[in-house]
Amino acid sequence: MNNNYEFYEKPLDTARLLEGKIVNVRRDTVELINGKTAFREVVEHPGGVVILAVDDKRRAYMVRQYRYPICKELLEVPAGKLERGEAPLDGAIRELKEETGLTAGKLIYFGGTYPSPGFCDEQLHIYLALELSQGEACPDEDEFLRVEAIDLDELAEMALRGELPDGKTINAIFMAREYLRKNQA
């Protein structure tokens, strides 16, 4: 907790509403800077990692999978939840290997992002993976996905056309392009 913020909201009380398998939900009572109190509903999530692997032909390795909450199949950057106590870098190496079979000679960290900071504490750590070696994929039992390698600039076009609606995927693609533009001849 840090109260050095201009618009700080001071926690006064908390009520646990739900202990789920993936998420928990609590409702906190907070004091606003005008002295009034308000409720804040908070979804607690373990956080995850996002790994955009780009080969030396500028092809990015994407995974197509069904997303039950939205009843759609999406093309996404490989990603997954962090296991309890797992460091983000270890999670990134593990998830990339599990979903695509790839290992990376170089991993560049773009930082932690918050997909929905208004109501959820989920943090996603985004990595760019380079200098790739192909091995055997080993997805979790009951995890179904298909890997597709697609040109990075084509992916940016797809994002602008609305064909790549996963938020973390758009983030990773544009950050990777910007990084590669600056750091490669």
Added chain:
Amino acid sequence: MNNNYEFYEKPLDTARLLEGKIVNVRRDTVELINGKTAFREVVEHPGGVVILAVDDKRRAYMVRQYRYPICKELLEVPAGKLERGEAPLDGAIRELKEETGLTAGKLIYFGGTYPSPGFCDEQLHIYLALELSQGEACPDEDEFLRVEAIDLDELAEMALRGELPDGKTINAIFMAREYLRKNQA
């Protein structure tokens, strides 16, 4: 529901776990493509709009606000939840006006994005607002924020340095830069 997907998960049963003020949570039993059953925990959210307003000097209007779930103040693109039955375009016009006082002569739609499709059905509709006119801001009572106009390319640099960790903000900034690069002399 659509079962034309390769990795479709068929809903078999549903249990309501929580009816909250902002989110609801349910746990569905689904049938996987291998015939096994699994649980899916789904957070239901009303969805929202994101509006990146860019003026003729390429400055983007950002809002700084405290995000209680992560105990941090973030610099974000203006955004807000959709009201019941509200069309996304109407929500975008309303939220931009409320938070910044701006009205736009031109609104470009970049499509709907999913911040966390693995466990949440939240959809965020992203707009670029151009041809701006300044009026009076009118934030909700108990909504505290400060508007800052920042150069669009500087914002992209900040994103790459990890100084702009809000997912929807990174999405909107890079999509806007790509759009403006293609559509302006």
